[in-house]
Amino acid sequence: MKQLWLTAKLDIVESLRARWFQVYTLVFGGIVALLFLFGLTESRVLGFIGLSRLLVTYIQLTMAILPIFVLITTVRSVAGDREAGVYEYLLSLPVSLAAWFWGKILGRYIVIFLPVFGAMVLAVLIALLRGIEVPWGMFGYYTALLAVMAACFLGIGMLISALARSTDMAQGAAFVVWLTLLLFLDLILLGVMIQGKVSPEVAVTVALANPLQVFRTAALALFDPQLIVLGPSAYVILDLFGVTGYKFFALAYPTLVGIAAATLGYQIFRRGDLP
Amino acid sequence: MISFSHVTKSFRKSRVLDDISLDIGLSERVALIGSNGAGKTTLIRCLLGEYTFDGQVSIEGRDPRQERTAVLGSIGFVPQLPPPLKMPVAQLIDFSAALCGTDPARIHQLAQRLGLDLAPILTRPFVKLSGGMKQKLLIAIALGREAKLLIMDEPAANLDPEARKIFFELLAERQEDVTMLISSHRLNEVSALVNRVIEMDMGKVVLDDRVADDVSLSGQFGCRISLKRSEAAFAKAMQAWNFRDLGEGLEWEGVVPGPDRLRFMGMTSRYVALISDYSLHEAPPVAAGNGGGAALRKVGADATVI
Numbered sequence: 001m002k003q004l005w006l007t008a009k010l011d012i013v014e015s016l017r018a019r020w021f022q023v024y025t026l027v028f029g030g031i032v033a034l035l036f037l038f039g040l041t042e043s044r045v046l047g048f049i050g051l052s053r054l055l056v057t058y059i060q061l062t063m064a065i066l067p068i069f070v071l072i073t074t075v076r077s078v079a080g081d082r083e084a085g086v087y088e089y090l091l092s093l094p095v096s097l098a099a100w101f102w103g104k105i106l107g108r109y110i111v112i113f114l115p116v117f118g119a120m121v122l123a124v125l126i127a128l129l130r131g132i133e134v135p136w137g138m139f140g141y142y143t144a145l146l147a148v149m150a151a152c153f154l155g156i157g158m159l160i161s162a163l164a165r166s167t168d169m170a171q172g173a174a175f176v177v178w179l180t181l182l183l184f185l186d187l188i189l190l191g192v193m194i195q196g197k198v199s200p201e202v203a204v205t206v207a208l209a210n211p212l213q214v215f216r217t218a219a220l221a222l223f224d225p226q227l228i229v230l231g232p233s234a235y236v237i238l239d240l241f242g243v244t245g246y247k248f249f250a251l252a253y254p255t256l257v258g259i260a261a262a263t264l265g266y267q268i269f270r271r272g273d274l275p
Numbered sequence: 276m277i278s279f280s281h282v283t284k285s286f287r288k289s290r291v292l293d294d295i296s297l298d299i300g301l302s303e304r305v306a307l308i309g310s311n312g313a314g315k316t317t318l319i320r321c322l323l324g325e326y327t328f329d330g331q332v333s334i335e336g337r338d339p340r341q342e343r344t345a346v347l348g349s350i351g352f353v354p355q356l357p358p359p360l361k362m363p364v365a366q367l368i369d370f371s372a373a374l375c376g377t378d379p380a381r382i383h384q385l386a387q388r389l390g391l392d393l394a395p396i397l398t399r400p401f402v403k404l405s406g407g408m409k410q411k412l413l414i415a416i417a418l419g420r421e422a423k424l425l426i427m428d429e430p431a432a433n434l435d436p437e438a439r440k441i442f443f444e445l446l447a448e449r450q451e452d453v454t455m456l457i458s459s460h461r462l463n464e465v466s467a468l469v470n471r472v473i474e475m476d477m478g479k480v481v482l483d484d485r486v487a488d489d490v491s492l493s494g495q496f497g498c499r500i501s502l503k504r505s506e507a508a509f510a511k512a513m514q515a516w517n518f519r520d521l522g523e524g525l526e527w528e529g530v531v532p533g534p535d536r537l538r539f540m541g542m543t544s545r546y547v548a549l550i551s552d553y554s555l556h557e558a559p560p561v562a563a564g565n566g567g568g569a570a571l572r573k574v575g576a577d578a579t580v581i
Contacts, residue, residue: 002373003374006370006373010366013361013362013366014360014361014362084358085356085359086358086359088320089352089413090360091323092325093347093371093375094343095344095374272327273327274324274325275326
């Protein structure tokens with residue numbers, strides 16, 4: 001446990017000094033600041049106004065940015081460290097491979113989740129100062145959704161880092177994974193269904209297997225509980241899970257994907273060449 | 276102590292280690308030499324449990340891959356290229372000390388002995404230090420624990436003569452109970468440090484030889500050099516070795532650490548046309564742990580008599 005925490009702390013300190021982290025923090029803090037600046041809390045969509053409106057927009061933007069940001073920065077720093085000889089030295093110290101790998105994940109998780117969460121806290125603080133009502137339920141669920149999203153893509157990032165032998169390969173693979181998940185969002189699947197190439201059941205299953213789509217649907221469900229914007233797919237989802245069931249699924253499934261990917265990454269890491 | 280049994284390592288179709296079998300005993304000081312691509316670094320990484328391979332490697336009967344923490348806890352490692360760590364110096368020291376169960380104060384003391392004052396650089400990122408500072412710190416970290424095996428890849432390459440001398444003294448203090456594996460491209464860089472030479476080429480051991488061990492790691496040589504005429508470049512080089520000018524740059528006197536004598540002679544050979552007289556006499560060795568200062572002054576006095 002001591003080794004795990006030492007490794008996590010090491011990764012946190014390394015990340016805090018890295019340029020990507022400064023840009024990352026600036027992007028998410030900047031989004032909230034800009035949303036307030038442009039008066040988003042005063043606008044209305046589907047009956048949402050105030051901080052709810054801002055959080056809905058924030059989570060939509062985060063879903064577009066966070067996965068690719070987490071994937072690229074994780075593979076760049078993990079594969080980059082290995083290429084630069086950091087692993088050769090640090091793994092010559094008496095640290096177990098499990099403590100090293102999971103400690104690195106823990107450290108990175110803290111570093112990637114805190115700025116995103118910090119931006120949400122910032123939004124709440126500004127709202128409180130301005131006397132805007134805070135939707136705590138929504139705040140709590142969105143926080144959980146972001147935490148799960150970060151875990152899911154961090155796990156996938158660590159798996160890619162364990163598989164790729166160079167930074168270039170790792171970055172390329174991360175981009176392809178993100179692009180693939182993007183391609184299998186509902187809009188593309190809808191097109192395929194209209195052409196009659198796949199059955200609706202297959203299309204909906206593929207969509208539900210895609211963590212990006214799961215997050216997207218979960219975020220939509222908060223301000224559109226009947227998922228009207230999804231069309232007929234909504235019937236399948238709501239019949240299968242129900243509103244509460246789907247909210248739970250949207251948290252549990254991507255967490256499992258992240259943990260499974262990280263576990264597979266660890267198995268590959270510990271069985272292969274370390275540096 | 277260390278056993279390599281039929282170790283073979285390939286990267287895709289390229290065989291980097293080819294059926295290596297070696298036994299290295301306790302307190303042996305081994306030079307691992309060979310050109311680039313000979314397989315030295317790969318062999319070291321197999322020994323550190325960082326690579327997978329065919330065959331077996333064991334340190335005191337333990338597999339470095341399966342029993343990582345137990346095995347690596349008794350190994351001090353100095354890499355050839357310092358890793359580009361962004362963490363502050365203090366954190367690197369604390370991290371390695373915590374993992375190895377040693378007192379960070381011991382690393383501070385060793386760094387101080389090597390001429391590296393840590394206090395002003397504790398908050399500086401490791402990657403921002405100069406090459407020599409990084410090397411001194413990595414040596415201090417490696418020697419600052421209860422290691423039974425020291426693996427060093429070109430450890431003294433970035434050190435100035437004074438730091439090299441202290442580095443040799445530090446090794447001398449540990450030579451009875453520690454096995455050393457020192458990797459280098461050139462034998463003359465490490466020959467005086469070792470009592471066994473293993474040369475590798477194309478992934479195979481092509482030479483495994485014992486060498487005369489008459490000069491100890493703490494041995495020293497009093498040296499006096501006379502020149503036909505003074506030369507600024509020679510004077511600068513002599514000053515770097517802490518030699519004294521006995522008269523208008525024509526007479527130089529000082530002490531050369533035993534393990535560094537080949538390097539010193541290699542340096543002076545560049546000025547052979549200027550040299551009219553050259554004497555090198557073995558002086559009493561430095562007592563381990565006394566810091567070397569008093570012994571050096573004594574040897575310096577002897578050298579004037581020579």
